[in-house]
Amino acid sequence: MNSPHEPVVYLVDDDDAVREALAFLLRTVGLKVESFPDGPALLMALRPQDLGCLLLDIRMPQVSGLQLQAQLQARGSDLPVIIMTGHGNVDLCRRAFQQGAIDFLEKPVDETVLLEAVQRAIQAHRRQRDHLAVHAAARQRLSRLSDREREVLAGVMNGETSKQSARVLGISARTVETHRASVFQKLEVRSLAELMRVYLNVAETSP
Template identity: 70%
Template sequence: MTRQPEPVVYLVDDDAAVRDALTFLLGTVGLTVRSFPDGLALQAQLTPGDVGCLLLDLRMPHVSGLQVQQQLRARGIDLPVIILTGHGNVDLCRRAFQEGAVDFLEKPVDETALLEAVQRATHQHLQQRQRTEAAGQARGRLARLTEREREVLSGLMDGQTGKHSARLLGISVRTVETHRASIFEKLEVDSLAQLMREYLEVVGSTSGASP
């Protein structure tokens, strides 16, 4: 697995004093922060590969926090969003969550609540990226299999014995065992349990598609 990039907290607020205070607070627990005065400045710097979370003020000039959320989603940027606002209400909260926000904090923000929310969101994003990367690598390994090996793999996942698979496929038990050995080698697994985990990772990441 390739090394994941270091997570960054992207902070967007049009109040310079707020940016400075929150940057200092987050830095006390070792978090890297990049701050921006508005959504336009933020979007010029983000790419889909970025990891971390986004602290986003709702009411800003030029582009609102909700608009920033919509635009980032359209670009395929999946940073978890924590909304900060001094003008919170039920409707704004509901709309923010509909756009994918993971938390909604009102100003003046509780420092402990903020740190917990940021650390939780960042950790979950890192885990999500690791799962996505692992599934992508597993798909690449599965792509190495021949059509016959895929059929043997499908039977193996269904719990078929070598004899059962041989009878269904019209081949010898020895040939089935040869294909199974090749499957283990190509998928770089050492046990049936590991093979099943790899298979299920791919199936889960492709909404049930067969290998």
């Protein structure tokens, strides 16, 4: 089983010779590669939790690279997609990018260009996963707050003093201070700046 921190390059190409050559190239730089002759084989083996990227040929029997890209998108896959083709044109390139591809490479693919594209894709995916982890941690902390503590937190975010929040909420300023202290403790922050960061991390991902 793969480590969640070990990137995997999922390679899909119906040409056996091309697939084997590309897999060999990627492995020479230490990348883990899982290769497939077609889209259905990939979909059977894909592990959404894996870190890495998808390297898809555009012209394949059964399911084309663009169709496979759309299916992956519908499944909620967040793996970055690199499209390869030996028959590139503006329309195919535009469609690939509209569907979220991060690169479009023409065959025969230059080895350096390919490796750089794959490394960029993996790094982009790593940053995305790290970003989501930060937001998830912030949401988990905020879920600890009571309804009253959330109201007090909203007042802090609006720049209210304890007395102002007390008037708005109909409670004493001392009670507001007690709730504020509890908010800081539950959110595991020690400054207003840290509190703001946690709050904004959740606000960025709220619908």
